Amino acid sequence: MIDPDDADRPGSPAPGGADWWRRAVLYQVYVRSFADSDGDGVGDLPGLRRHLPVLVELGVDALWITPFYRSPMADHGYDVADHRDVDPLFGRLADLDALLAEAAAAGLRVLVDLVPNHSSAAHPAFVEALAAPPGDPRRALYVFRDGRGPDGAAPPNNWRSVFGGPAWTRVPDGQWYLHLFDAAQPDWNWSHPAVRADHEATLRFWLDRGVDGFRIDVSHGLVKDAELRDNPPGVDLEPDSGFRDEAEPHVWDQDGVHEIYRSWRTLTEGYTARDGRARVLIGETWVSDPVRLARYVRPDELHLTFSFSLLGAPFTSSAWRAAIDAERDALGAVGAAATWVLANHDVVRPVGRYGGGAVGERRARAALLTMLALPGVAVLYQGDELALPQVEVAPADRRDPVWTRSGGTSAGRDGARVPMPWSGDAPPYGFSADGVRPWLPQPADWAARTVLAQAADPMSTWLLVRGALTLRRSLPxxxxxxxxxxxxxxxxxxxxxxxxxxxxxxxxxxxxxxxxxxxxxxxxxxxxxxxxxxxxxxxxxxxxxxxxxxxxxxxxxxxxxxxxxxxxxxxxxxx
Incomplete structure (x- = not known):
């Protein structure tokens, strides 16, 4: 192995100045499962702060932190009741401020998750909308409609929730409201100026506190078909289907989203112009056509958008080459960098996806090293650096709303969200205090997979990733x-x-x-x-x-x- 003598020091900011984000390594922190500081079995912001030195040693450039906002936790934080405060489960605003300061001192940028497609049903605006009568302006902030049929007992259209079941729920006065995800996550009406203004206020709130940018949840879903037309019949998508845009053309990837992102780009560029520090907008854009995907990263829109093609590609050389070429051709045409992804908190981990066991682990390591060699941005999901397998979570322990809304036909995403193993020979492996049961149970055979164990093993995935990130910085x-x-x-x-x-x-x-x-x-x-x-x-x-x-x-x-x-x-x- 090459031991480069011209490597940047660990923890130094990603090279590239204002364009650091074009070839950065972004590390996703699923905060519930990263590190628990207070012994309640749930990860939190102080726990993340405690482990910042490990991430600096690994060599990542930036963190993307999943939602830590006030929430009833129907979807583990992606049902946001107050986008401008920290939920007590995860800490306080002061903890977030301290995290930003410590990360900046260590050379790490920090992006936070923005959830603009929907709110929590506990959001004050939705509580007021439910209390208001049909036709009241307060209902116009969300998507309320009368039902179909003589008595309005049928949903307004045939749209399905990503989590399973209808995308509409009826309220006592007879109207229905739209929720593309759980019923506790009503969709905002993005044609309303107050919705746009409120989200811009949220962007400014966190930018003023020092964040380096945003990962935008469901970035392809904010705007819906203006007539709410039925989707084509006959397609029954599973909850874990990633690309849904072709089967549900009236729900996803509507042209109106681009106007929103142009306004956000202008907003963030204003901050960058004031102090020279680049702020980044990155979309979670599940759009299957690379050419349409590239529209989201035109020069005046988002800076980056996840390239999910490798995540869905089979482990064959032909499939990988086709996916890489398609993404690079489309994104290169608009001058954008590809943002490669092999895992996240919503999909089966690569070890499981590539066959499981020893074969799955070999393939996951090979895929990871190949992804890190590609031009552009690389995204690591916590645990990728440990080659963590997908966990078979017992039905009694499952917490994902996908499990309940699908009627138990889909196991949901819990198997990719099992808390990180840091040290020790038995659960909770340093994730929490000894004797504490994490919110999702960890396997009993993960002792050799902990960060501490792998840091001492010259053949470990952790050291493989650290070596790759060192070379990404040092080799021209x-x-x-x-x-x-x-x-x-x-x-x-x-x-x-x-x-x-x-x-x-x-x-x-x-x-x-x-x-x-x-x-x-x-x-x-x-x-x-x-x-x-x-x-x-x-x-x-x-x-x-x-x-x-x-x-x-x-x-x-x-x-x-x-x-x-x-x-x-x-x-x-x-x-």
């Missing part, structure tokens, strides 16, 4: 946007060269964000090659130095023997 080949596919490799093998930034090309320019055409036949003195074997072992001639490997390989500096489900980074030969 990984600093630009250039990627060149290698077609001189066997079938079932994905290989590409990373090249230093083109001289004089600014990030986001056509030459910096487009592909480099042609087929590579050797690693040039300025290139670094990533090779992933997906369909079986491969042997190929490649000169250089082994920088990193996701598993055991054979390499003599000229010939590489790469087992199946393994990725390597090969750096140029020593001068």
């Amino acid at each position: 080949h990984l600093r630009g946007d250039e990627l060149r596919w290698r077609d001189d490799v066997p079938a079932g093998c994905l290989a590409f060269d990373r090249l230093p930034p083109v001289s004089g090309a600014e990030p986001g320019s056509a030459s910096a964000s487009g592909h480099t055409a042609g087929t590579a036949t050797s690693v040039g003195p300025s290139g670094m090659t990533c090779v992933m074997a997906t369909d079986g072992p491969v042997r190929l001639a490649i000169s250089g130095r082994l920088a990193l490997a996701s598993g055991p390989v054979g390499y003599d500096g000229a010939t590489l023997d790469l087992p199946a489900d393994t990725t390597v980074w090969v750096a140029p030969p020593a001068p």
Whole structure:
């Protein structure tokens, strides 16, 4: 393994100045499951503060923190009752202020979650709307409609909740309100100016406190079809379906969302202009067509949007190459960086998705190392750096509203949300005080998966990720946007060269964000090659130095023997 001597110090701000976000490593903190400081079994902001040094040592550039706002917790914080305060379950506003200060001192940026599609049913505005009669202006802040049929007993249309069941709930006076998620999460009416003004006030509230940006929940869903037309019949989506836009064309990806994000971009750029510190807007945009996805990151809209194509791609070289090309072509056309994702709190963890057990873990490590070699932004979900598996949570312990709304037909997302193991030989593995039962139970066999155990194991995923993040900072080949596919490799093998930034090309320019055409036949003195074997072992001639490997390989500096489900980074030969 290469030990770069020109690496930036751990914890230094992500390189790139005002454009730091174009190639940052973003670490998602699911705050409920990260670290519990007060012994109630639920993670909190002081617990996160306690572990900031570990994240600095790992080498991430920025944190995305899931909602910590006041909430009844029907959907674990994504049902927000007050977007400008901290729920006592997670701490106080003073804890958030201290976290921002300590993170900044350590060189970490902090993005917080904004949930603009819906509120909690306990939000004061919705409580007032329910108390008001039909036609009252207070109801216009949400989507209330009369039902269909002679007595209005049928929902206004055929829309379905993402969590299962109808997307409409009837209130005692006979009207129905829209909730694309749980009934405790009514959708805002984004055609109302007061809704827009209130959310802009929320943006300013947190920007004034020092956050570096926002992850925007359900960014493709705020605006609905103006006529609330029925979706095409015959499609029965599961709660864990990620891309729903093609099956539900009147719900998702409506053109009106772009006006909202243009106004938010103007707002955040105003803050940046005052102090030179870039604020970032990143969308959770489940849009299947990369060209339509790219519309969200045009120069005057969001800075970034998650690229979910790899998350849904099967573990084959052809599927990965097709997904990478489609995203890069579409995003490059608007000068945007790709934001690669393999996991988050809503989907099955990669180890489980790739087959589980030893095979799933090998593939998860290989996929992670390949993703970290790609140009653009990489997103780590807490536990990715430990290769945590998907947990089979017993029905009696499940807490996800997907489980209840689906009538028990979907296990929900709890298996990806089991609390982090930090140290020790038994639950709660340092997540909470000894003897405390976490809000979701941890497996009894995670002792070797704790952060402390993996930090001492030279073959661990934690050290693999730390090494990869060090090289992302230090190797010039990984600093630009250039990627060149290698077609001189066997079938079932994905290989590409990373090249230093083109001289004089600014990030986001056509030459910096487009592909480099042609087929590579050797690693040039300025290139670094990533090779992933997906369909079986491969042997190929490649000169250089082994920088990193996701598993055991054979390499003599000229010939590489790469087992199946393994990725390597090969750096140029020593001068």
